[in-house]
Amino acid sequence: MTDHLDATDRAVINALQGGFPVSERPFAEAAAPLGLTEQQLIDRIADLRARGVLTRFGPLFKPEALGGEAVLCAMTVPADRFDAVAEQVNAWPEVAHNYARDHTLNMWFVVAADSPRRCREVCAEISELTGLTVLPMPKLHEFHLDLRLTA
Structure with a gap:
């Protein structure tokens, strides 16, 4: 690209x-x-x-600094349902990114909400809608990396 x-x-x-x-x-x-x-x-x-070179241009906020939370989540999604489930998961405004992985836990996404309670609700709602278990993995420690990609 x-x-x-x-x-x-x-x-x-x-x-x-x-x-x-x-x-x-x-x-x-x-x-x-x-x-x-x-x-x-x-x-x-x-x-x-x-052109799809940049997928997003905007600020990154620390939800915790604003009273919210961001949680990394994973799911095991059957291959024949992957695209449909990804569309369902991505319909939540609280879902910030969604990644496919070559692993048993093959769908990873971030839920960012205005409160920890809302993060839990979104995970439960996604699980209920899809019939699949959402594994939330709240952040225990934050690490700061200065990753710069050169074009």
Whole structure:
């Protein structure tokens, strides 16, 4: 996929992984060091999203800092039901990501909600709807990694 990125696309991706300005004109501020205008940066990000190079562009919040919770969950989903179950799971607004894995626990997803109680409710609702067991794995310790991917 990175074969279709020009030098400016690569510069945008690499520059914006380390943070984004909080200011009155954040796109203008982020665009300046890249030699772009505010609108050019907005258009580049929109294009990268439209092409599927970026699947998401937005802030990451720590739900716990806001009184909520994020829980990693796993399920064992029969192969013939995988796509249908993924669609059901992804219908919850509290489901942040969903990953297929080559393992007995072959579906992993994150539930992020405004309260620990709501996280438990979402897991129970998904289990009830799908007829499959949801295994919630709450965070015991948080580790901070500065992962930067270069394009």
